[in-house]
Each structure stands twice: as C-alpha cells, then as structure tokens.
Amino acid sequence: MSRRNNDAAPVPVQPSAHRDNAREDALNEGMVSSGSAGIRKQDVTAPALGLTGMLRWAWTQLTSMRTALMLLLLLAVAAVPGSVFPQRVQDAFAVSTYIEERPTLGPILDFFQFFDVYSSVWFSAIYLLLFISLIGCIIPRSRKHYQQITSAPPRTPQRLERLPEYGALELEAEGPDPATALADAEKVLRRRRYRTEIRPGKGANGDPESSGDSSGGERTGSVGAEKGYLKEIGNILFHVSLVGVLVFVAAGEMFSYRGQKVLVEDEGFVNALVAYDNFYPGTWFSEDDLEPFSVQLDSFERAFDRQLIDGEPNPHYGQALDFTAHVTVQEGPDAELEQTELKVNSPLNLGGANVYLPGNGYAPVVTVRDGEGEVAFSGPVITRPDDSVYTSMMVIKAPDAHPEQLGFVGLFLPTAHDTGDGMAVSVDPELHNPELHLNSYYGDLGLDDGIPQNVYVLDTDNLTELNSRDSEHGGIVLAPGETHELPDGLGSIEFEGVQDYIALDITYNPGTTWILVFALTATAGLMASLFLRRRRAWVTVEQNEHGRTLVKYGLLARGEDFRLRDENIALRTQFEKIWPVRPPEENP
Amino acid sequence: MSPLLSPAPTSAQLPPINVELAEYSELFMLISASIYTLAFILFTVDTARSSATIKRVEAELSAEQQAERSRQLVGAGGGAVDAEAPVAFAPSALEPSIASEDSEQAPVPSRLNRAPSLPDSELVDDDLAYVGTRRPLANVAVALTAVAAAAHAFAVVSRGIAASRWPMGNMFEFLTAAALVVAVVYLAVLIRRDLRFLGIFVIGLVVTMMVAATIGFPTPIGHVQPALQSPWIAIHVTLAVLAMALFTLTFAMNILQLVQSRREHALATAPKGGFERGLAKAQFMRLVPSAFSLESWVYRINAVGFVFWTLGPLITGAIWANESWGRYWGWDPKEVWTFVIWVVYAGYLHARATRGWTGNRAAWLSIIGFICIIINYTVVNIWFPGMHSYAGLPE
Numbered sequence: 009m010s011r012r013n014n015d016a017a018p019v020p021v022q023p024s025a026h027r028d029n030a031r032e033d034a035l036n037e038g039m040v041s042s043g044s045a046g047i048r049k050q051d052v053t054a055p056a057l058g059l060t061g062m063l064r065w066a067w068t069q070l071t072s073m074r075t076a077l078m079l080l081l082l083l084a085v086a087a088v089p090g091s092v093f094p095q096r097v098q099d100a101f102a103v104s105t106y107i108e109e110r111p112t113l114g115p116i117l118d119f120f121q122f123f124d125v126y127s128s129v130w131f132s133a134i135y136l137l138l139f140i141s142l143i144g145c146i147i148p149r150s151r152k153h154y155q156q157i158t159s160a161p162p163r164t165p166q167r168l169e170r171l172p173e174y175g176a177l178e179l180e181a182e183g184p185d186p187a188t189a190l191a192d193a194e195k196v197l198r199r200r201r202y203r204t205e206i207r208p209g210k211g212a213n214g215d216p217e218s219s220g221d222s223s224g225g226e227r228t229g230s231v232g233a234e235k236g237y238l239k240e241i242g243n244i245l246f247h248v249s250l251v252g253v254l255v256f257v258a259a260g261e262m263f264s265y266r267g268q269k270v271l272v273e274d275e276g277f278v279n280a281l282v283a284y285d286n287f288y289p290g291t292w293f294s295e296d297d298l299e300p301f302s303v304q305l306d307s308f309e310r311a312f313d314r315q316l317i318d319g320e321p322n323p324h325y326g327q328a329l330d331f332t333a334h335v336t337v338q339e340g341p342d343a344e345l346e347q348t349e350l351k352v353n354s355p356l357n358l359g360g361a362n363v364y365l366p367g368n369g370y371a372p373v374v375t376v377r378d379g380e381g382e383v384a385f386s387g388p389v390i391t392r393p394d395d396s397v398y399t400s401m402m403v404i405k406a407p408d409a410h411p412e413q414l415g416f417v418g419l420f421l422p423t424a425h426d427t428g429d430g431m432a433v434s435v436d437p438e439l440h441n442p443e444l445h446l447n448s449y450y451g452d453l454g455l456d457d458g459i460p461q462n463v464y465v466l467d468t469d470n471l472t473e474l475n476s477r478d479s480e481h482g483g484i485v486l487a488p489g490e491t492h493e494l495p496d497g498l499g500s501i502e503f504e505g506v507q508d509y510i511a512l513d514i515t516y517n518p519g520t521t522w523i524l525v526f527a528l529t530a531t532a533g534l535m536a537s538l539f540l541r542r543r544r545a546w547v548t549v550e551q552n553e554h555g556r557t558l559v560k561y562g563l564l565a566r567g568e569d570f571r572l573r574d575e576n577i578a579l580r581t582q583f584e585k586i587w588p589v590r591p592p593e594e595n596p
Numbered sequence: 597m598s599p600l601l602s603p604a605p606t607s608a609q610l611p612p613i614n615v616e617l618a619e620y621s622e623l624f625m626l627i628s629a630s631i632y633t634l635a636f637i638l639f640t641v642d643t644a645r646s647s648a649t650i651k652r653v654e655a656e657l658s659a660e661q662q663a664e665r666s667r668q669l670v671g672a673g674g675g676a677v678d679a680e681a682p683v684a685f686a687p688s689a690l691e692p693s694i695a696s697e698d699s700e701q702a703p704v705p706s707r708l709n710r711a712p713s714l715p716d717s718e719l720v721d722d723d724l725a726y727v728g729t730r731r732p733l734a735n736v737a738v739a740l741t742a743v744a745a746a747a748h749a750f751a752v753v754s755r756g757i758a759a760s761r762w763p764m765g766n767m768f769e770f771l772t773a774a775a776l777v778v779a780v781v782y783l784a785v786l787i788r789r790d791l792r793f794l795g796i797f798v799i800g801l802v803v804t805m806m807v808a809a810t811i812g813f814p815t816p817i818g819h820v821q822p823a824l825q826s827p828w829i830a831i832h833v834t835l836a837v838l839a840m841a842l843f844t845l846t847f848a849m850n851i852l853q854l855v856q857s858r859r860e861h862a863l864a865t866a867p868k869g870g871f872e873r874g875l876a877k878a879q880f881m882r883l884v885p886s887a888f889s890l891e892s893w894v895y896r897i898n899a900v901g902f903v904f905w906t907l908g909p910l911i912t913g914a915i916w917a918n919e920s921w922g923r924y925w926g927w928d929p930k931e932v933w934t935f936v937i938w939v940v941y942a943g944y945l946h947a948r949a950t951r952g953w954t955g956n957r958a959a960w961l962s963i964i965g966f967i968c969i970i971i972n973y974t975v976v977n978i979w980f981p982g983m984h985s986y987a988g989l990p991e
C-alpha cells in the first residue's frame with residue numbers, strides 16, 4: 009500500500025462510519041504512518057449544489073460526532089431552567105402563584121414554556137435531534153462493524169516499526185524455520201483470543217502487501233490479528249439501549265395513569281374514575297385500564313422517636329420513625345378480602361397498578377349546626393400537616409347552613425401548648441392535647457357558581473368575619489367534646505374527636521419494566537465499551553541475512569488503550585517461552 | 597402531664613440509638629479532621645518547598661546519571677521510544693516510559709528543549725509510577741492521611757452502628773462519608789501510583805468537606821424518616837459518593853492538566869508575559885506529570901466514575917423513586933441536576949473521541965461536570981426545594 013495522503017481524494021484505510029471521530033483518525037494515522045491531513049479535511053467540503061446534495065450534506069452534519077457533542081451539551085444546558093423555575097408537572101399551584109407574583113415576567117416565561125421545560129418545544133427539539141443523530145450514527149456503525157467481524161483482520165502494514173507498539177526477536181539458528189514460526193505466532197495470538205489470519209509472503213497468491221522490506225529480508229508471510237470486537241458491540245448496545253429507554257418512556261407515559269385519593273379511617277376506595285380526588289391520565293389512557301381493585305383503611309399507626317438520654321429527650325425526639333397503614337384490599341369484586349400493611353417504601357401492587365403511601369394526617373371530626381339548629385356539616389375534616397409536629401391547616405365549608413353559609417379556617421394542633429401570649433403551638437406530633445383554633449366567617453362561600461374550588465382554601469374576600477383572635481368575639485378554641493356557639497345566633501361548631509387519614513397515590517405505568525431492562529443493557533454496553541480493549545496485532549516472519557528467523561510484531565489500538573505496552577510485554581514473554589530467542593547483545 | 601417527657605416506649609421497629617458509641621463517633625470525627633488538617637499543612641509545605649526537593653534529587657541523581665550516560669543505554673530520557681532499532685530490542689525499552697501510549701498524541705515536545713539539567717521524567721513518571729523521588733514531607737503527610745482516614749472510618753462506621761442504619765442519611769453524614777471515600781480512594785491509588793502531587797488538592801478538599809459538615813450542617817446522630825428507611829439508600833448514595841470521589845480526583849488533575857499544558861507550551865516556545873514566565877519557572881509543576889499523561893489518567897478515572905454515576909444516582913435512584921414515590925423520574929431539582937451531570941460527563945467521554953475536542957477542551961468539560969456536582973450538593977440542596985429535601989438542614 010502506497011502513501012496516499014498527497015492524492016486529491018484520499019481514501020482512509022478503513023472507511024469512517026461517522027464523521028469527526030478522533031479514534032478513527034488515530035487508527036488511520038497508525039496505519040498510514042504519517043500525517044494524513046487529507047482525511048481531516050474531508051468533511052469540511054462545502055455542500056454540493058442541488059437539493060439532494062444539500063440534504064446529504066445536512067444529514068452528514070447531523071450525524072457527525074461534533075454535532076452529537078453539541079447537542080449533548082445543549083441538552084444539559086436546556087435541562088437547567090427546570091430546576092430554577094417551578095414546573096407544572098410537579099406543582100401546578102406553585103407555577104400559578106409564581107406567575108401571579110410576577111405579572112410581567114411570568115407570562116413571558118410561560119410563553120417560552122419555562123414552566124413546562126421537559127415537554128417544551130425547544131427541549132423536545134434538542135433531544136429528538138440528538139436521537140435522530142444517534143440513529144443515523146448507529147446504523148452505519150453497526151453495518152461497518154458487522155463487515156469487520158465477518159471479514160479478515162486488517163491488512164498487514166508495511167512497516168511495523170511505525171506502530172505505537174513494536175517488537176522484534178531474532179531466533180537462534182536451531183530455532184523454528186520461518187514457516188513454523190509463523191504458525192507458532194498465530195497460535196500464540198489465538199490463545200490470547202485474537203481472531204487471526206495467516207498471509208503468505210511475496211509471490212504467493214499475488215498478495216500485494218508484501219512487496220519487500222526495509223531490512224532487505226524476504227518476508228515469509230505475516231499474521232493479521234484483531235480482538236476486542238465486543239467493545240464496539242457494547243458501544244452500539246449502549247446507544248441502541250438509549251433509544252429503547254426513550255421509546256418506552258414515551259410509550260409508558262401514553263398508557264399510564266396516576267391518581268390521588270385521601271382515605272379516612274374505615275373509608276374504602278374502589279379503583280374507578282369517579283373515586284379519585286385527582287386523576288392524570290396518559291394520552292392513550294382508556295377507562296378499561298382501571299382494574300376494579302379496592303382498598304380500605306382499617307387503622308393507621310405512627311411511631312415517633314421517644315428515646316430519652318439521661319432522662320432528657322434526645323435531639324431528634326418526636327421525629328417520625330414509621331408509618332403503617334393497616335388496610336383491607338380486594339383485587340377485584342369477586343376476589344377474596346385480604347388484610348395487609350402499606351408502608352412508605354413498600355407499595356402494594358394491585359391489578360398492575362401500584363398503591364403508595366405518600367402522606368398522612370389527622371382528620372378532626374366536626375359537626376356544624378346552622379342558625380336554624382340544623383346540621384349543616386358533620387364528619388371528619390382533612391387537615392394538611394405543615395411541619396414535623398403536625399401543626400395542620402384546616403378549612404370547613406358549610407354551604408348548606410341557613411340563614412347564612414358558614415366557613416371556618418384555622419389550625420388543628422395535636423399537642424397544643426399555650427405560649428403565654430394567647431397563642432398556641434403544637435409541641436408534639438401525637439394526640440396528647442388536641443385542639444382546634446379557628447376563625448369563622450359567614451356570607452357567600454362562592455360554591456354555587458359552579459367554579460371548582462380548592463377544598464383546602466377558604467376565599468374570605470366575600471365573607472364577613474365572625475370569630476378571630478383580633479375580633480371582639482375572639483377566636484374559637486375547642487378541645488374534643490366541646491362546642492362553641494357562634495355570635496349572633498348563626499350556629500355552633502362541635503369538635504367530636506380525631507381520626508387518622510392517609511393519602512394514597514395510585515400509579516400505573518406499563519413502561520417501567522422495559523425502561524429498567526434497557527437501562528441495564530445500556531449500562532452493560534457502556535461497561536463493555538469503556539473497559540474492553542480493541543486491538544490489532546501483526547506478526548511478520550522473515551529470514552535475515554544471517555539465515556536466522558526474524559520475527560517482528562506490532563500493535564495498534566482503537567481508542568484509548570493504556571495497556572497496549574503490557575500487551576507488547578505479554579506477547580514478547582510468550583514468544584520467548586516457545587522460541588529460543590537470541591539475546592539482543594549478541595547481534596552484530 | 598408534660599407531653600415532652602411522656603414515657604412512651606421507643607418505636608417497636610427501631611432499636612434505640614447507642615449513645616456511648618455515638619459520642620465516640622463524634623470524637624473520632626473531630627480527631628480525624630484535625631489530623632487531616634495537619635496532613636494538609638504538610639502537603640502545602642512540601643509543595644512550597646518543591647524547588648528544594650528538586651535540587652536535592654538532582655544532586656542525588658547526577659552521579660547516577662553520569663554513570664548511566666557513560667553506559668549509553670537506551671531509553672533513559674523518556675523521549676521517543678527507540679522503535680527504529682529493530683533487532684536490538686533492548687529490554688529496557690520495555691519498561692514503562694511515556695512515549696506512544698496513544699497514537700493520536702505526539703509525545704510532548706517540550707521535554708526535549710528543557711533548560712534544567714534534569715529532565716522531568718526523572719522526577720515524575722507519566723505512568724504515575726514511583727520513580728524514587730524522595731519527598732519526606734509528602735510521605736509524612738500521606739502517613740498522616742492514612743491515620744486520619746482510619747479514625748475517620750471508625751467515626752463513620754460507628755455512627756452507622758450507633759443508629760443501626762447506613763450512615764448517609766443527612767447532609768452531615770453525606771459530606772463526612774464522601775470525604776472518607778475521597779481520602780480512601782486517594783490512598784488506595786497511592787499504593788500503586790505516585791499521586792503525591794495531588795495531595796494538597798485532595799486533602800484540601802477533604803478538610804473543606806469535614807469543616808463544612810461540622811460547621812454548616814451539624815446533625816446529632818438519630819434515626820431517619822420513614823422514606824429513607826430503605827436498603828436502596830446504601831446502594832444509591834454509596835455509588836453517588838464513589839462517583840463523586842473519583843470526579844473530585846479528576847477535577848484536581850484537570851486543573852493541573854490545564855496549567856501543565858500552558859507550561860509545556862511556554863517551555864516549547866518562548867514564554868510570553870509574566871504568567872507564562874512564572875509558569876515556566878514553577879518548580880512544583882515539575883513534580884506534576886505531563887498534560888498528556890494527566891489527560892489519559894483523567895479519562896480512565898472518569899470512565900469508572902461515569903459508570904458509577906449511571907448505576908447510582910441515575911438507575912438505582914430511579915428504581916428507588918419508583919418504589920417510594922410512585923414514579924421513576926419526576927424532574928425534581930435533584931433529578932434534573934443528576935441528569936445534567938450525567939449528560940455533561942457523557943459529553944466529556946464523547947469529546948475524548950471527537951476530533952478537535954481532546955486535550956484542554958475535554959478537560960474543561962470535565963471541570964464543568966464537577967462544578968455541576970458542587971452546585972448539585974450546595975445550591976440545589978439548600979435553595980431548590982424538592983422531594984429530596986432530606987438534607988437535615990435547619991429550617
């Protein structure tokens with residue numbers, strides 16, 4: 009093979025399957041053995057005229073390593089705003105608050121989808137381009153690699169001395185003749201798990217490569233060998249698996265559903281659309297996907313850190329240690345009832361869906377009577393714990409009250425403790441001294457206009473205050489069993505007792521198994537790709553001017569190979585084991 | 597009855613905290629931090645005195661070198677390998693030396709036209725092997741680091757035993773455990789490789805982490821909340837910590853690589869400007885391997901770190917999230933940054949295979965990756981609320 013780098017259209021030794029690959033440059037340089045500027049210039053050529061030319065040029069650019077790198081970095085940058093601005097996927101309420109608080113900036117950010125970063129046009133464009141580039145990169149690479157696996161190892165270069173690793177051994181006269189040495193060398197390489205091919209020397213079969221040698225000896229032949237094909241397979245597996253992950257993330261998302269339900273003690277839930285408090289279906293969700301399982305909360309247990317050190321509470325005293333929901337589940341209407349436990353880190357799997365325990369709290373049982381003495385509201389009220397001692401926000405709406413609708417807003421304190429200035433705080437998460445601290449209002453609750461309202465928020469704009477700490481009637485403070493009469497004969501409120509409630513998340517995503525499978529094959533491929541070595545080795549055998557057998561060998565790696573020198577040493581050691589090698593000093 | 601002192605039993609599930617062991621743990625944490633600080637000071641002095649070290653080594657070696665030269669053996673200078681001497685394949689040429697590790701990089705030219713009598717290859721080896729440069733101060737610093745790491749390991753392990761759980765449940769524990777892993781990984785590499793030039797950076801970082809943990813996030817030993825009581829925490833957080841330890845090493849090496857490459861450039865050409873002249877004279881940098889060697893080592897270490905990051909934060913994180921929160925990925929701020937870091941290091945690995953992006957550009961990507969890690973564990977933990985708000989931060 010002659011040097012080609014000064015030709016008009018340089019042909020790389022191995023056709024490059026993708027552009028800008030520094031590894032292949034290294035290989036080509038190792039083979040051609042001197043600066044191959046031509047290869048570098050190759051892809052900077054301007055687009056050929058015409059539509060197909062343009063398209064081909066664009067495709068080449070898109071599938072180049074450099075573009076892939078740019079898109080990767082762009083993807084990283086584009087992901088960041090999603091951690092800076094609140095995201096609708098996580099907390100739609102936080103987003104609307106954020107926009108309300110910033111009347112100019114908010115809508116602009118919203119227009120550019122900064123609150124929906126991961127479904128935004130720009131984020132999607134980046135990762136879709138990246139994956140198109142990825143596919144456009146994998147297909148030719150796989151094809152090329154298949155060719156390499158099925159064809160002979162690469163041709164023996166002219167001068168092995170120029171390879172990154174090189175060695176030579178001169179054998180004693182009583183040693184093997186060149187032909188035997190060649191066969192021996194091939195065996196050594198095969199034992200080191202190279203794929204090998206023996207090539208005859210000059211003259212035989214017109215092998216074009218062996219056109220003589222710098223040292224003047226006659227090449228008897230050579231062995232071409234390559235190993236580590238698994239490295240490239242691993243790399244391809246890694247990239248293909250990424251596509252697999254993306255496909256199943258998308259598919260899973262479409263067929264999935266996710267919903268929330270709050271259950272008070274003794275309450276049950278049947279998996280049907282009407283039963284949910286909140287429900288988020290995927291695009292292709294159908295109601296038939298809901299398996300009719302049911303869950304009933306029998307009781308709920310909380311455990312808190314109660315350890316005393318020398319009679320004093322330890323620094324974490326009162327911290328939650330364990331939540332256990334005792335539930336009765338039924339896989340379907342005809343299935344058997346089963347009693348089981350639901351805990352924070354162990355969801356229940358029912359009918360393909362998973363049931364989680366993300367939250368819990370106290371539900372004080374309250375009865376509100378209106379001005380006419382009728383019961384306007386009665387039952388447990390879900391409160392929202394705000395801190396680790398379960399200081400809980402609560403809202404009661406009694407739209408059926410007459411003559412005026414009644415509303416209450418305030419706190420539930422599991423262990424109320426008077427701070428002395430008329431305020432009370434909770435000092436423990438358990439029910440040692442439960443109290444309700446409420447303000448009351450009357451007027452139009454706004455529930456009759458049909459606009460959906462947050463049950464945990466009382467809009468007091470159109471209401472008139474009855475009780476509050478600052479008003480003449482004072483706030484309402486109730487212990488269990490107590491009743492408070494509202495001013496002006498508008499009614500009363502009674503605190504009967506406290507129940508527990510749990511919040512359930514129910515999720516169904518058929519994609520997760522496959523996402524996991526592809527994530528793991530991606531990792532396996534990654535490790536193969538990063539830690540295996542792809543190496544080429546050549547051995548040439550000739551008779552030197554003293555009639556002795558001269559063996560030369562050279563090594564070349566594709567990609568990073570820090571142990572190529574070790575491989576050189578290992579090969580040399582094995583050769584020295586099977587052959588009588590002349591010590592270098594004895595050479596003339 | 598005062599609710600605070602209610603004699604309620606401890607939780608049925610969790611054994612009580614072993615208070616005595618907890619106190620020992622805290623004591624040993626302080627002891628180890630002090631010894632690390634001492635080691636750091638010694639590393640600093642060693643660095644500051646590197647020119648003296650070099651002079652001494654030069655004196656020691658000059659006689660030896662004289663003999664060497666007269667014997668005219670090959671392969672002493674660490675220039676190009678004597679590939680042109682085909683038959684006389686001297687055994688010495690097989691000994692690891694710097695040239696031709698990778699065909700895509702030419703051997704660093706600067707070492708050929710270096711003014712000082714002693715080539716850097718006598719002081720430091722590009723395979724990071726020990727070449728016999730005696731640095732007593734650095735050696736004492738390494739020994740102290742080992743002692744500190746032993747005390748540190750006791751502190752971390754006993755903390756876990758005292759609380760009967762994996763000791764990585766809050767910011768304090770995360771930082772101290774990460775510092776331990778950084779120190780242990782550094783010591784482990786030191787057994788085979790001469791990484792003493794990194795000591796000032798690595799131990800400096802360890803000390804910073806210990807101080808940040810003790811002053812910024814002091815947390816007494818305790819149990820963790822129910823969501824953190826999962827075996828996944830051991831795998832998930834440990835892999836993250838391991839990856840971080842490796843990325844920490846490479847971060848320091850990348851910085852040195854950038855400086856070294858600037859210095860090599862300054863030596864190869866005429867140094868321009870005060871900075872380059874200063875660099876050309878910087879004795880400490882002579883104890884640092886060549887930029888190319890650093891780059892190759894960073895690549896090797898980053899590759900392992902990337903696999904840990906893929907398996908740890910990314911995959912086991914998603915598995916645990918799916919088990920605990922009902923979704924494998926929710927773009928919580930912590931998850932966003934885990935993803936960003938992964939993509940940046942993937943970009944780094946790509947860059948190493950992209951024409952025109954090896955060398956300093958790749959080094960910058962790796963540095964950016966580490967900055968993202970710092971952001972992830974500082975800014976994100978403290979200011980961006982999310983599902984991962986377990987850091988045990990004061991409210």
Ligand code: HEM
Nearest residue numbers: 031071072073076141142145243250537538567942945949
């Ligand atoms: C989803 C986006 C991508 C990610 C996350 C990614 C990630 C990676 C990672 C981590 C590596 C290093 C591991 C290894 O050496 O096998 C790698 C290598 C590689 N990637 Fe990608 N990649 C992506 C897209 C692409 C694209 C679009 C191309 C084609 C232009 C490409 C071509 C390559 C090549 C050729 C290598 C091997 C480099 C070598 O020889 O060491 N990748 N990729």
